[in-house]
Structures are given as C-alpha cells and as structure tokens.
Amino acid sequence: MRHPRAAVGASVFGALVLTLVGCTAVEREAGPTPTPTVETVVQVSTSGPAITGTGPTEPYPGVDFPLPDHARTVTIDFECEGGLNFHIELGDPMAAGDAALRGTCDGITSLTWPVTDETAPKLFVWTPDGVAWSATPHYSTAEFIRNEAITAECEAFSAVYSELSNADIGLTEYQAFDEAEWKRRVDAAAAELETLADTSETTMAEPFDALLTWVRDGGHAPGTLVTDVSLIDPISDTCNTNHTPLILMGEFGG
Incomplete structure (x- = not known):
C-alpha cells in the first residue's frame, strides 16, 4: 500500500502521525478464497x-x-x-x-x-x-504399475535360484567340485530362502516354503532342480505377471 505523502511544511511529528493513521485507517479488502482444483485423468x-x-x-x-x-x-x-x-x-x-x-x-x-x-x-x-x-x-492409456513387494522378492529369489542352479550344474555338468561343496552351496542358498519365506509379503510365501521344504528334506538330489522346475513355476509365474522376470546369473558355461 502506498502511504499519502505529508504536506510541505508540516512537522516531522505530524508526518509520522499521518503515516501511522494511514496504516491503521485503511484496511485491505479480503480476496476470494482460492478454490482447490483436482486434475482429472481420464483413462481411455x-x-x-x-x-x-x-x-x-x-x-x-x-x-x-x-x-x-x-x-x-x-x-x-x-x-x-x-x-x-x-x-x-x-x-x-x-x-x-x-x-x-x-x-x-x-x-x-x-x-x-x-x-x-x-x-x-x-x-x-x-x-x-x-x-x-x-x-x-x-x-x-493407464500405465502398467508393478507391485513393489513382488519386484523386490523376485529380485531376491533370482539370487537364491541362481545359487541352487549353479550348485546343480557345477556338479553334474561340469564336475567343478564334489558333493560336499555342492551341499555347502545348497545349504547356504536354503538359509537365504528361509529368510525370504519368513519375511515374504506376497503370495509367493507359500511357494517359497514348499521349495524350502523340498530342498531341506532331501528331495533335492544333485541335478534335480535343473530337470524339474515344478516348484519354481508358481514363483516364476507371479514374477512374470508382474513383469519382473527371474534373472539367473550363470557361474558355468559360455
């Protein structure tokens, strides 16, 4: 707000009073309350x-x-x-x-x-x-939204699956180590799988448990994970539907 100037020849005190009066006597007129807007996204x-x-x-x-x-x-x-x-x-x-x-x-x-x-x-x-x-x-026109929990669990299981697969392939196809080393690798992967099964927040918790039971109860003989993926399929299908497929890191082969 611009204040009215004091008249020429008025005292400094008078000018000060005029300025203060101007500030207290004139009130700003309240503006209209802003109306919030909501952006509407129409899906086609x-x-x-x-x-x-x-x-x-x-x-x-x-x-x-x-x-x-x-x-x-x-x-x-x-x-x-x-x-x-x-x-x-x-x-x-x-x-x-x-x-x-x-x-x-x-x-x-x-x-x-x-x-x-x-x-x-x-x-x-x-x-x-x-x-x-x-x-x-x-x-x-709707964007595809990946489930973040499924994405994280698929990534974690990819590492476990890679370890189990490399243990089988390393022993049965490349003879890169003996059965004692194979068992050590499988046990290490099973410990990671147990943690994943216990903390899972998705529908993959049950398939994780089923695979863990099979691995630890002696069902997993060397090479069987490579030839029989029936316990992997429910996990893989969930990851694929989320479009976060399992990615295996091969230790052996070209």
Whole structure:
C-alpha cells in the first residue's frame, strides 16, 4: 500500500502521525478464497480385432500386432481349448524389459503387458500343433504399475535360484567340485530362502516354503532342480505377471 505523502511544511511529528493513521485507517479488502482444483485423468480404453491362428506362430517374425499410439498397457484375452499349455510373447521381452506369459488352454485367459517405446508390434504364440487359438487385444492409456513387494522378492529369489542352479550344474555338468561343496552351496542358498519365506509379503510365501521344504528334506538330489522346475513355476509365474522376470546369473558355461 502506498502511504499519502505529508504536506510541505508540516512537522516531522505530524508526518509520522499521518503515516501511522494511514496504516491503521485503511484496511485491505479480503480476496476470494482460492478454490482447490483436482486434475482429472481420464483413462481411455479401446479394443482391436481378434487375431487367430492354429498352432505356433513359427517361424519368426510372428504375427503383426498393431499398437495404438495412446496405448500404455494391453490386455490380451487369449482363448484356446484342450487343456494343453500355451506361451505368449509381445515383441521382444528382453529388449522391452518385460516377460513372456503363459497359461493353459481351458477357455479365455486374460494377460496384461506394459506398452513402451521398446514394445515391438509383434505377437509370438506357442501352442501344440493343431490347437486353434484367438487373441483379442484391449488397449488402455493407464500405465502398467508393478507391485513393489513382488519386484523386490523376485529380485531376491533370482539370487537364491541362481545359487541352487549353479550348485546343480557345477556338479553334474561340469564336475567343478564334489558333493560336499555342492551341499555347502545348497545349504547356504536354503538359509537365504528361509529368510525370504519368513519375511515374504506376497503370495509367493507359500511357494517359497514348499521349495524350502523340498530342498531341506532331501528331495533335492544333485541335478534335480535343473530337470524339474515344478516348484519354481508358481514363483516364476507371479514374477512374470508382474513383469519382473527371474534373472539367473550363470557361474558355468559360455
């Protein structure tokens, strides 16, 4: 606020009084109360035509799978019958940093992928020969959100799985050490797996426990983890659905 100037010739005291009066006599008019605004994000969903086939989409490069510019996720309703397994890749999972997904041919299975600049517009399907299938895409502007707890546990289990796998391969395929060293490695991995099972906050707690029991109760003979992954599958499927696949660090081989 600008104060009125004192008249020429007035005393300093008078000027001071005038200034003080000006400050107390004039009140600012209260402005309107700001109205908070909420940004509304509208999610847009669209569907594409079904893609059909019979058997695996071989050889490469698979089949064309258009990706609209607005898409940030895509859910594929994959339909097949017969009770056999199927396996799907969207683009190149390794390049895009996501996972291949799988299921069983017993009707419609809905599977979701993130869509990024690295997602190639190609679909790869593996089913047994003669199995008819259809894949209906549903695109959304909603971002794919990975579950942080699952992400952390998949990363931790990748290390455990690597240790168990390297113990088996090192003994049975490379004869890099004896069974005493194999057992030492397996016991060390089992201790880490026990900690992971005890602290798990996800649906993988039960599969962790099942694998731990198998390893410690003598079910894990040298080489069996490499040839039988049935106890790993429930863990791997959860990690893949979250698009944080297990990454194994191989100690042996090229």
